[in-house]
Amino acid sequence: MSHARVLGVLGGMGPLAGATFMQRLTLLTPAERDQDHIPAILWSDPRVPDRTAARLSGGEDPLPALLRGIAGLEAAGCGAIAIPCNTAHGWFEPMQAATRLPILHIxxxxxxxxxxxxxxxxxxxxxxxxxxxxxxxxxxxxxxxxxxxxxxxxxxxxxxxxxxxxxxxxxxxxxxxxxxxxxxxxxxxxxxxxxxxxxxxxxxxxxxxxxxxxxxxxxxxxxxxxxxxxxxxxx
The missing domain is CATH 3.40.50.1860 (Rossmann fold)
Structure with a gap:
């Protein structure tokens, strides 16, 4: 089975936003049956350090946790990654450099x-x-x-x-x-x-x-x- 169109979702930032993204992905997809929907894997890790604190007040760097999630999604056979957290895109360039998968920019x-x-x-x-x-x-x-x-x-x-x-x-x-x-x-x-x-x-x-x-x-x-x-x- 090809995984070329399996979507990886790097979530948990926050958990409700990632879960809502999965719901909206389902509801917005034109579909008449289960098989018409998009295969997706949600990596929901709320342990990722606070992105605003990292950028503004010297908080813990979230990049290692972000890269861990990206590596997990890549290993799972995903073909692209979506990140339903805006502030995490402040690390977009190093995240994209760390994976062969395209990251959809929010x-x-x-x-x-x-x-x-x-x-x-x-x-x-x-x-x-x-x-x-x-x-x-x-x-x-x-x-x-x-x-x-x-x-x-x-x-x-x-x-x-x-x-x-x-x-x-x-x-x-x-x-x-x-x-x-x-x-x-x-x-x-x-x-x-x-x-x-x-x-x-x-x-x-x-x-x-x-x-x-x-x-x-x-x-x-x-x-x-x-x-x-x-x-x-x-x-």
Missing amino acids: VEAAADELLRLGIAGGPIGLMATKGTLAMRLYQARLEGRGYDCLVPREAEMDRIVMPAIDLVKANKVSESYAPLAEVARRLIERGARAVVLGCTEIPLGISAGPALPFPVADTIDALARAAIAWAKPAG
Whole structure:
């Protein structure tokens, strides 16, 4: 049996985000029977050290744990890897250098999601961890594709966004909706045409309440669509 189109999922960052990615991968795949779905192996390792702490405050380096997961997925016969954690992409280059498998980049997937939503340029809001914002993972790539990124103010990050992300990680998902939705609305009020949910905990919080009345790019769904396009190429 060929494993060329088995997807490897490097998860656990956080565990709920990885599990939700697997669910969304299933629900977004055009399928009428079990055999139409994408073979996938989830490596869910919540022991990976905190990515934001590693980047901003000298915390333990997550790269060895990330590489261990990549090696495990490669040994299992996967053909590509998806990582449903935005901040982990700060180590994208050394991860890609360590494997022959293509790693689907979540920021590129988010940019494609913006186009799918009809947002081809201009100002967009960007919600993410402090680590992701500090590394400019989104800003560098999206600005090259014609977008201007508006990010939450420092006080909003400290008092609202990061605590709300922590609520999701603590399985208090419904409590995270109101603060995350408020910050997203503020970005729209500042002129954003859409809001990128650039941390895989944020879509979980946003989906726990009423749908927002403006476009949002859910990076879990975006990465799932990229994985489907890899596994089931058009034509």
